[in-house]
Amino acid sequence: MIDFTQKTVLVTGGGSGIGRATAEAFGSAGARVVVAEINPELADEVRNQLQQAGVEALVVQADVTLRADVARMVDTIEQRFGGLDVLINNVGDYLVSKPFEQFSDEEIDRLYSLNLRHIFDVTRAMLPLLRKQGAGASIISLSSIEGLRGAPTCAIYAAFKAAVGGFTRTLALELAPEGIRANEIALETTETRQVPVSLAIPDANKHHIPRWIPLGRFGQPQDCAGAALYLASPLAAWVTGSTLTVDGGAMAAGGWMRDPSCAWTTIPVITGNGFIDASQGAPAQLRPEAQPA
Ligand SMILES: NC(=O)c1ccc[n+]([C@@H]2O[C@H](COP(=O)([O-])OP(=O)(O)OC[C@H]3O[C@@H](n4cnc5c(N)ncnc54)[C@H](O)[C@@H]3O)[C@@H](O)[C@H]2O)c1
DSSP states (O other): OOOOOOEEEEEEEOOOOOOOHHHHHHHHHHHHHEESSOOOOHHHHHHHHHHHOOOOEEEEEETTOOHHHHHHHHHHHHHEEEEESSEEEEEOOOOOOOGGGOOOOHHHHHHHIIIIHHHHHHHHHHHHHHHOOOOOOOEEEEEEEEGGGGOOOHHHHHHHHHHHHHHHHHHHHHHHTTEEEEEEEEEEOOOOSSOOOOHHHGGGGGGGHHHHHHTTBBBBBBHHHHHHHHHGGGGTTTSSEEEEETTTTHHTTTTTTTTTOOOSSOOSSSSOOEEEEEETTTEEESSSTOOOH
16 A cells, blocks of 8 residues: 555655655656756765666756745746645754753744744645645655754754644644645654754663663664654544654654663653764764754
8 A cells, every 4th residue: 555656746855864755755656757956066965866776767956945936846846847745844854952041033934944844835835736636745844853852952943843733733623624644653753864862872882772762773764764754644534633653663762761671760861962972072073962763
């Protein structure tokens, strides 16, 4: 049932990370894939990759936070494919992690634009194309488990990711009479360009990884791509307004973790956040303050 032949799928930010894995997964499942990507080199890369894989692909260099670019995407998709079956709102970024009161107005505006506002704009602009395909069309928006729990040093990102859930639930109700579904995926830390976990964790802490998350590893972009395929497919025909956590069991664990003997505990077991080598006192990651999900 995961066959998207004759279906058109738009992935925003499909040039790398989760978006790229998702674009490739839909392509492998037979879809016509549209990617909106701001970075021209990444756009070229994904265009070549999809074409080499024999996927009917349309890669548009576009900034989804610009309404003119979004309007251009609508026209291009309509001319090339006539309509849209699946919209995946993937673009999002925590940008920087720090205590709430240190965020400037400009940073808050930027986080709003990158994590929420474009989801409103792109979804509203694409609705006429989704309506052309009618019942069975669907919208999937990328969120984070930081939108479901408290996330120290990520207050603004967490707030906007939580808002993605609120938007998704109401949109699902408004579109349900037409048979168009809306769902969100809430992720735990996943290895991407934005979150290069394997580079970010110092060697001294790598042995903690099997106990960091219940399923014993961080996410790979393909984990999310699989969830998106399911949510967009007829297998999920009765699923709307829902949040699918793709998190290796992190939300189920809540505050539970495993100590070095693998016994479950709710008591902190290491010093620091894991991204800092306590013996060196220096962070080893590219974006030192952060450990977002
Ligand atoms: N990686 C994680 O650990 C993680 C965890 C939770 C949630 N998420 C969410 O998953 C989504 C994807 O994250 P990722 O880690 O793959 O990100 P990423 O930064 O690795 O990839 C995002 C892609 O979007 C493109 N992009 C950025 N701004 C754009 C814009 N304005 N217009 C068009 N394209 C743009 C980038 O060039 C890049 O190719 C985001 O919404 C993120 O918040 C990621």
